[in-house]
Amino acid sequence: MPVITPSPRPPQPAEGGPETPGAPGSVPPGAGKALRARLAHHRAWRTRHPRTALAVRRTTTALSAILVLCALLLPNRLTALEPSRFARIPVEAVIAAVLLLCLPRIPRRVAAALFGTALGSLTVLNLLDMGFTEYLGRSFNLVLDWSLLDDAQSFVADSMGGAAAAWAAVGAVVLAVSLLVLTALAAVRLGELLAAHRERAARGALMAGTVWMTCVALGVQTFGLPIATSSASRAAEAQAHRVVDTLRDEAAFAKEAKADRFGATPGAQLVPDLRGKDMVFTFIESYGRSAIEDPVMAPGVDRTLDARTEALAKAGFHARSGWLTSATYGGSSWLGHSTFLSGLWVDNQQRYRTVTAGDHLTLTKAFEKTGDWDTVGIMPGVQKAWPEADWYGLDKVYDAFGMGYRGPKFSWSTMPDQYALEAFQRLEHGRKRDKPLMAEVILTSSHQPWAPIPRTVGWDEIGDGSVYDGIEASGVRAADVITDSARSKEEYGRSIQYSVTSLTQWLERYGTDDTVLVFLGDHQPLARVSGDRASRDVPVSVVAKDPKVLDAIDDWNWTEGLRPAEDAPVWPMSSFRDRFLTAYGSVPHPTGAGG
Known part of the structure; x- marks a missing residue:
């Protein structure tokens, strides 16, 4: 009987050992041995x-x-x-x-x-x-x-x-x-x-x-x-x-932005009662209600507001002030700016992109639409391309590099407010022109971390800004303030005093019978300064020499002077555009589904 000899079985890799080189999931030659060696060494150590x-x-x-x-x-x-x-x-x-x-x-x-x-x-x-x-x-x-x-x-x-x-x-x-x-x-x-x-x-x-x-x-x-x-x-x-809410809000807000009470109003019917006036809309960075009411900051800020109210009165200017509730808090200033000027509640980045990509009428663009004003922007905080200028209706924009400043930066702020205002006067407001001027001005010296803070100098000494070299070098360092809440409050209060003083001194020095100034804060400072339970309210003031300008808003019941009373009216910031346009004779011509 024949003996059947089984064929030799090919050698198989040991379990967990290296596979055939080049096969999927194979381990490089020597890797398995090295791994086993490490495991053996670990077991030996244990x-x-x-x-x-x-x-x-x-x-x-x-x-x-x-x-x-x-x-x-x-x-x-x-x-x-x-x-x-x-x-x-x-x-x-x-x-x-x-x-x-x-x-x-x-x-x-x-x-x-x-x-x-x-x-x-x-x-x-x-x-x-x-x-x-x-x-x-x-x-x-x-x-x-x-x-x-x-x-x-x-x-x-x-x-x-x-x-x-x-x-x-x-x-x-x-x-x-x-x-x-x-x-x-x-x-x-x-x-x-x-x-x-x-x-x-x-x-x-x-x-x-x-x-x-x-x-x-x-x-x-x-x-x-x-x-x-x-x-x-x-x-x-x-x-x-x-x-989910963000994605839903995007679609809902896009529809809301198409509705505009004054969207189809002809230029001739926009702000007719302000014809011939130089209009200046100014935002003071982080100028919030806490600056006026917080026990640490309020004494100095209130003294400044009262003193500047009196100084403006001697120059023939009078003011009315109230409160607006900002759409943002602690930062993202552009959300406050767009909310105030568009009449829409712009409280996130997607809403900002949506509204600035559309044709919703801004308060500043309303002046451009009339054809009766030259429109400019003074934007010391802008340091890159800013396509939103067209949406705001600004014919010309002076950014951080366009005002001839040769001095030092003050932390985040590219230049002191006093310099920015003097540059505005030199480049636009003080020029002879065929039309009155409408300007949007952003003041940045009160931007966190509030160190170092510029010091007010003589207006004739400002020059190209080199005068600030020594002031910046001798100022408080940001690192000494940024983590200290008490110190931040003190320096924040000082920065607001500086900004308000610079702006009102500019008006006192260069304002005319036809100058109208509207200024406000864009948002409250961060919670470390304003407090954990602080409101989102900011002060807003209208200042003018012509009594008719203030008579037009008499039914707003705002407080006389630059310091709004505690019980002064509080409105959403988004309501200001329509109230302002209505007060100065604009005729509504709605567009969109919400009209």
Whole structure:
């Protein structure tokens, strides 16, 4: 009987060993051996140092648990960042533990990594919410606000220097990436720990869930906070709702912007009662209600307002003042400017893009539309292309580089307000012309961080701005003010006094019988200065020599002088355009669906 000899079986790679070179998923030659060597070395180290290895494992596990717990319980407001916030039971931890216990090894690791990454992302968003609330009085918008991070870096560069801004940017990126990676690794480690002690982990999860439900049912609290919480889920839900609301708002606002009460009004029927007047609309950066009412800042600012009211009266000028509620807070000044001049509530970047891309009539463009005014913009804060000038109806714009300034920057502000106003006088207001002038002027010396602040000099000494070299060099450094709330309040108050004094001295010196000045703040300063519960109100004043100008707004019931009374009327900033156009004889001719 023949003997059948089996064919020799080709050698198979050992399990976990290197695969055929070049095959998909193959390990480069020698890599498997190196990996096994490292694992062997690690096991040998644990064998030689069992106590140290145990301590490292326990420490790593404890740190992982702390990181995950803190991420689950982290609030999105700095004012809520208290130890008591972290002495609670997050329901998300209980649910995640039960889910991971039910999964086999590979799905468990994937689920844990995804959970940790999501938790890290939520932590980054909570930190962004903290920063935005502190500076802008609102939460971070996941859809719209990424572009503002570049502005934040520019602000840090102007305040603290380019190197500090670069390191801050690198640090922020490293922190964000580290949070994503570390929370993912921490969640995976905890998932493996649960699987290694499945019975005890299951009992623990059951007990934690029971305690959580009991605390919810009984409303158990510690330090005024409920022990049982679902704060992480609520934070994630809030972010999701914010995204959905933003996308819906974009379409709704685009429709709203097409409706314009004065959109079809012929130029001849716009502001007929102001014909022949030189109109100056001026925004004072961060000039908010807190400057007039806060016990730290108000004494100096109020003295300045009262003194300047008296000085203007001696020069023949009189004023009426009230309050407007700004669409922005702490920053994003362009939102306040566009809200005031368009009559629309422009409180986010998408609304700003929408309205400036359309043809909604701005208050400044109304003067251009008449054909009876020359229109200019004095924009010392503009340092790049600014296509919005056409939407604002400005025939000519003088930016940071167009006013002949040769002096130093004062932190973020490219030039002192007094210089900008003197340049306005030299370049436009003081020139002989065939038409009266309508100007939009943005004053920036009161922009944060309020250090160093310019000093008022003789108007004849201003020249090309070189006179400010010594003033800037001897001023307070931004680094000494930016993190000190009390010092920031003091310097902020001084900056408002400087800006108001510069503007009213300019009017006193160069104003004529036909000059009409409207000036206001664009928003309140950040919460560190204005206070956590400050309103969004800003002062607004109309100043003129011609009594007919102020008689036209007599029914507004504004306060006489530059300092509005506490109980003076408060209007939304978006209401000013229509009230102003109506007061000075404009005839409505609506356009759009809302007309």
